[in-house]
Amino acid sequence: MFQLARAISPGQTSVSKSYFLVLCVSYLLYSFYFLMLKNTFILLSLLIVMPFQLGFAAPDFAIIKAQAKLSDDTYLEANTLEQRLQEQGQTLVHQSLIPLSQVSYFLSRANGIQTIAIRGTANLENAMLDLDLELKPDAILDIKLHQGFGSGAKAVYEDIKPFLAKNQPIHLTGHSLGGAIAVILAMYLQKDGLPVEQVITFGQPKVTNVTGANKFDDLPLVRVVTLNDIVPLVPPISPMQIRDLDIFWHMGEEVILLGNKEFTQTNGVKSMLRATKFTTSIPSDKNLLAHQMATYLSLIEQLQASPKKIPYKTDISLFGFSFD
Numbered sequence: 001m002f003q004l005a006r007a008i009s010p011g012q013t014s015v016s017k018s019y020f021l022v023l024c025v026s027y028l029l030y031s032f033y034f035l036m037l038k039n040t041f042i043l044l045s046l047l048i049v050m051p052f053q054l055g056f057a058a059p060d061f062a063i064i065k066a067q068a069k070l071s072d073d074t075y076l077e078a079n080t081l082e083q084r085l086q087e088q089g090q091t092l093v094h095q096s097l098i099p100l101s102q103v104s105y106f107l108s109r110a111n112g113i114q115t116i117a118i119r120g121t122a123n124l125e126n127a128m129l130d131l132d133l134e135l136k137p138d139a140i141l142d143i144k145l146h147q148g149f150g151s152g153a154k155a156v157y158e159d160i161k162p163f164l165a166k167n168q169p170i171h172l173t174g175h176s177l178g179g180a181i182a183v184i185l186a187m188y189l190q191k192d193g194l195p196v197e198q199v200i201t202f203g204q205p206k207v208t209n210v211t212g213a214n215k216f217d218d219l220p221l222v223r224v225v226t227l228n229d230i231v232p233l234v235p236p237i238s239p240m241q242i243r244d245l246d247i248f249w250h251m252g253e254e255v256i257l258l259g260n261k262e263f264t265q266t267n268g269v270k271s272m273l274r275a276t277k278f279t280t281s282i283p284s285d286k287n288l289l290a291h292q293m294a295t296y297l298s299l300i301e302q303l304q305a306s307p308k309k310i311p312y313k314t315d316i317s318l319f320g321f322s323f324d
Helices: 012-034 040-050 061-073 078-087 122-132 147-161 176-190 211-214 240-244 268-278 286-292 293-302
Strands: 091-097 102-109 113-117 134-140 144-146 172-173 196-202 219-227 254-260 262-266
Touching: 012 211, 012 286, 061 113, 061 172, 061 219, 061 293, 078 091, 078 134, 091 147, 102 147, 113 147, 113 176, 122 147, 122 176, 134 147, 144 147, 144 211, 147 172, 147 176, 172 293, 176 196, 176 219, 219 293, 262 268, 286 293
Parallel strands: 113 172, 172 196, 196 219, 219 254
Antiparallel strands: 091 102, 102 113, 134 144, 254 262
């Protein structure tokens, strides 16, 4: 949720690390709650009701690169954004900063496709959305949403509707908070019958629960993450949510960037179990670096020629049953 600027002053570094400290505290809560899963029946129930990994099509890393660049563009100042988009063959249609939440996004068009790109956390107001993590019912979608992300997405939804062409395909992208809002916005647009063709997010946290993820499992979503980015593993799991089988849950396919021109893919239960690899370590600057768009862009660039897919392994078993 925390994008570092390319050139930051000592004061800005302090602010970025303060945001990251908040993330670390949330993550440690996640780890604590996960370790509280002592009730075998509950754990087995979770595994029964949640979908296992499916087969995946090979990712198109040229498309992913183009969307990553647009997600990165959301952090640009308004006076440089239009020129940058033109260099990428995009025409800026609309740019907006939502007053209350300070969520920033732009709408561009190229080759008959509309792209909505939403910025990640860049200020205190954005951070407050990140931390407003209670699951609350959404009357439009009839599912539960992360309250902060839901309110941010609803504001963008109301703001952007007049600028959308109803007969042109829509692509959505965003980094961190922007990715979370992009996913929920895609749900709203799909519910309205608009042609949502593609959603690609980077370092996106969870936005809904198991029921919500299952209801929108047809959303054309690809979540790109780096191996050490912990933001996609939050919000934390609450013991009360576990009791009711009502935990935060990801939807869509997860593409994990490994470095050295390698990647792997997963989803469902295996995506959830990936979080257990972090429970024995304290988040560090390595995790902060892994969340930056600069890191994503660098790893994606490596995959433009001859990417190598590595089979995903959880290395986790339960009573002799391997999840691999």
